[in-house]
Amino acid sequence: KAGVTQTPRYLIKTRGQQVTLSCSPISGHRSVSWYQQTPGQGLQFLFEYFSETQRNKGNFPGRFSGRQFSNSRSEMNVSTLELGDSALYLCASSPRASGLTGELFFGEGSRLTVL
Amino acid sequence: QQPVQSPQAVILREGEDAVINCSSSKALYSVHWYRQKHGEAPVFLMILLKGGEQKGHDKISASFNEKKQQSSLYLTASQLSYSGTYFCGTDNYGQNFVFGPGTRLSVLP
Numbered sequence: 083k084a085g086v087t088q089t090p091r092y093l094i095k096t097r098g099q100q101v102t103l104s105c106s107p108i109s110g111h112r113s114v115s116w117y118q119q120t121p122g123q124g125l126q127f128l129f130e131y132f133s134e135t136q137r138n139k140g141n142f143p144g145r146f147s148g149r150q151f152s153n154s155r156s157e158m159n160v161s162t163l164e165l166g167d168s169a170l171y172l173c174a175s176s177p178r179a180s181g182l183t184g185e186l187f188f189g190e191g192s193r194l195t196v197l
Numbered sequence: 198q199q200p201v202q203s204p205q206a207v208i209l210r211e212g213e214d215a216v217i218n219c220s221s222s223k224a225l226y227s228v229h230w231y232r233q234k235h236g237e238a239p240v241f242l243m244i245l246l247k248g249g250e251q252k253g254h255d256k257i258s259a260s261f262n263e264k265k266q267q268s269s270l271y272l273t274a275s276q277l278s279y280s281g282t283y284f285c286g287t288d289n290y291g292q293n294f295v296f297g298p299g300t301r302l303s304v305l306p
Binding site: 086117124125126127130138184185186188190191 | 199229231237238239240241244284286294295296297298299
């Protein structure tokens, strides 16, 4: 069974640009959540989607947005990039209705560097 | 609000035991434990639901004290493969899911 796939794995952007990250969950998983990981802040919850609906949202500015498609694939977008957005962005899928109460299967992440 | 983990880091010799603690200021529905090795994705270890249950995974076990809003992860007879950063994640009845800052565990031969 294929794991969670995130693309791209690495990317470099400059301040002010926008970026879109993609996540393909494990087949059959309908819940997808996104996390930002930085050395100083650890793993911070961005948002969770289930059946194309955002179920929960973390404490991030509106520049961070996401969506989920009918095939459960998810994308997150960050607009007007800032230096502080440099981080590893992790996607996780879960077989449960709400990933927050079940096992999370993480992808290897997309490492974003903002110059 | 982010749960507190202690210690921040621990160094062990193979075969020694360790305890990692996780505490929250809010009522908890569940506590999750994950391990992340350097350069890899976090991997699920176990989830504990309210009720004070204790779970085990090989020589790694955990307890959850709902009243104290605390969980502890016990690593017995540690192996080199146990090295990594351990995160607890707390679920405040679906309102918010937050990971702790992590505890870095290093097991030396």
